[in-house]
Amino acid sequence: MQRSNERFVERLPLVLDRPVYAYILTSCFCAAALLLRIAAEPLLPVGYPFVTFFPAVILSSFLFGVRPGLFAGIICGAISWYVFIPPYGALTLNPAVAVAMLFYTGVVAVDIALIHFMQRANFNLAVERERSRALAENRELLFHELQHRVSNNLQVVAAMLSLQRRHVDHEVARQALDDASARLSLVGRISRALYDPSGAGQDMRIFLTTLTTDIVEASGRTDIGVVVTAPDGLRLDPNITVPLALVVAESVSNAMEHGLPDRGGAIGVTLEMVDGALTLQIADDGQGVAPDFQLERGESLGLRIAHALAAQLGGHFALTSAPQGGAVARLDLPVRAAC
Known part of the structure; x- marks a missing residue:
């Protein structure tokens, strides 16, 4: 309802392309004001010749602009002077009539001027709103294009690493290139999935479900x-979200590679927020963690990356054995980091 009122006000003045309609309707307003003033004559005290004519002038100016407003002011002033200012039926000019007409002219001029300035302000506001809308659309388009190009560039780099792998004979080097290519592809997919120019972000449950299924x-x-x-x-x-998604990806991949290398199993990803602090757990029912395992000295590049990402966010990452068997990777982010 409010938006409809705003659109109506922004369209004022009306019928600019058909001024004859504006003058016809203005004349109708003046006639209605005259009839209303005649009907109210028994109820009004002596005087008040302009009481019903001011609304006609204001309404004409508001709906149709300055010129119909001036037309209404002249017509209503003449009718008031001729019909309701003594001596009735004559356009007699004396000091009292001159003061009354000056008062009427001043009020009408102020009303028309205020309405005109208001309409100009509304017009300028509508122009600025349209310009802002166009800029917002361009910003969204450019942001979308930038995000698209960044994702494509990451995919291109990943493809180049895959091609370079063909020219490497060392198995460890080939595996390193494969891992780097896979991680770059994953970062590109995450960036594309998280694209939202409004900054609102995506529903984490849906996003993590899609991410883990993809992995x-x-x-x-x-x-x-x-x-x-x-x-x-x-x-x-x-x-x-991006570092957190990478931690999930590395932890899920590690669970499949080391915890469940030769049999099927289940992996649970749990994300909780308590008083602004985030807790992420990736638990599997695999082989678990060796008693002497130390994350900082582990050989898994993925887990070291997860540890570094947690430190980047001011949080803590750990990989421990689960009481019921299997392993649990846990990322804790403090309130400041999670906000």
């Missing part, structure tokens, strides 16, 4: 089930 399918494993648990409607800043 499992990319690994070629059909015997791994992933369950994601997260609050409905939880949205995070992309500066947090």
